[in-house]
Amino acid sequence: MTPTLSVRNLRVEIPTRRGVLRAIDDLSFDIAPGEVLGMVGESGAGKSITGSAIIGLLEPPGRVAGGEIRLAGERIDHLPPERMRHVRGKRIGMIFQDPLTSLNPLYRIGEQLTETILTHEQLSGRAARDKAQRLLEEVGIPAAAERLSAYPHQFSGGMRQRVVIALALAADPQLVIADEPTTALDVSVQAQIIALLKRICADRGASVMLITHDMGVIAETADRVCVLYAGRLAEIGPVRDVVKHPQHPYTRGLMAAIPSLAGDPDEKLAQIPGSMPRLGAIPPGCAFNPRCDFAFDRCRAERPDAYPAGATQAACFLHDAKNPPPPEIAGRASEVGLGVTRAPAEVPQ
């Protein structure tokens, strides 16, 4: 089956005065129809830029410098602006982080909804208004008919994010990119919004790319998860495997750094030493090598491809079966559950 979204070797560059920065470097992933893909990574890892690149709204001077983006098999990264405009909203919907600022304060909710609907569909004003009301009902806004004539400031944050979801889904897109949809909300509202997003997309068979740094949300919602580090793919695979048996040293560090309510409150959280490099100062070889406990010479010289690693794929030489790491490294790695699936002793020297 053709994936809803297929990203191949995507490269996003930002020209600056001090040279060209690579915000996204050689990133590939697919999203199957109806699938929810979680995008995780630290701030600056390139999650949001990936989303913006897909929907064609990179902030200038950022630009797609290489690779392909295909939506249901059709290339969309080179479309002329006017055709790309019809992809946005109609085929790809996007939800932003802050519902308080995503809605134009000067227009009624109903006006913003019907405007979006009429941009993409040939409907009468009456029919568009009916559809707007159905959408509001669908996202769980009580007394939808009256709320159509309310202004954004008359809604609470959670309600506004529901309106934003209704707006993003107004023209029934095949793919919804949700960029930190719950970060700005109260914890008690977050779960409702995530459940709503998941249900409403499942009803329509829409795929979701869920960008967040909240592993809890990912574990709850996503089918698969894609971990980014410094604009590069670290690991991608089914959410259960990535969370329970991470195969990239970075993912492992990330999972260990999540506090658990059940854990001992006095226990110190694990940390990854150092911090993610700035885009202008990515080390040669694997971007993670200066912070990695298992780095060896090759990691400092060559960039790893994504290798199959158990149920996931990890961009780490620990998983290169053809050219395995030194036995000492592999031994240490396998003790913590990382490394090639075969026992280190069996690896041909």
Place this chain on the structure above:
Amino acid sequence: MLAFAIRRLVQAIGVMLVVALISFIMFRFVGDPVNQLVGVDTSPEDRAALREALGLNDPVLLQFGRFILRAAQLDFGISYQFKQPVAALIASRLPATLELSLVSAFFALAVGVPMGVFTGLYPRSWASRAFLAISLIGVSLPTFLIGILLIFLVSVNLGWLPSFGRGAVVDIGFGWTTGLLTTSGLQSLILPSITLGLFQMTLIMRLVRGEMLEVLRTDYIKFARARGLSRRAINFGHALKNTLVPVITITGLQVGSIIAFAIITETVFQWPGMGLMFLQAVQSVDIPIMAAYLLLIAFLFVTINFIVDLLYVAVDPRIRLGGARG
């Protein structure tokens, strides 16, 4: 909405009373009104009688009350200089100033807003840079210099437009004379309007540009783009409308100051308006005209501000209910 309007109205009346007080103090205590009215050879007895007749011996508060009562009936006394009622003098000069001011304001808006939108949308284009450079000239050159330059260039060297006066005017009833209906009237209006409006135009352009740049960076514009709305809907529907609140404020205040500061332009172009009359009044210490002019300008400012406040509410729903809810 009505409560809001009434609150603002009460504030406006308060402001007017304060200005009236200043105007009254000037009228009553800057020089002796009696001295201005009588000749050098008037006897002290006659002076005392006139003082009594004018009510100048009454308590100050009573005099102030009378002043306000008269002003409310548009009675500002007799001009020392022209020996005519001030109200009639002002009424005969008002149309010239108002026409000049409104045409200037219209020019400033009609040119300034589109230029501001353009420079905001295409900040890097050639035309934008040219507009900004021109606007810098408009902001930094004093009005009288622009007027003189225009006269020198267009009237003297090219001979296209008249350099002074109002041209032929037509009386359209209620004592209102207009220059908008005759060719020479319209021709005479062009240079003074540009002179008077140029500064406001560049101000409005820079304001709209700044606001556009700001608004185009907001999340709701990003979200509007992500929904695939057309460029026109985004730029003019969503972005421009959000820039309007500050633009309305500034434009409103500027209309007031255009009227008030038409003095200079009217002098340069010998425009027969209130400004020119005020300047002549200052030269001959014609206090009643000065006091009335002060009141009139204050009244215009207050009225315009009141209208601006009501316009806010029409544009921005968040102001409607006395502040936003979280």
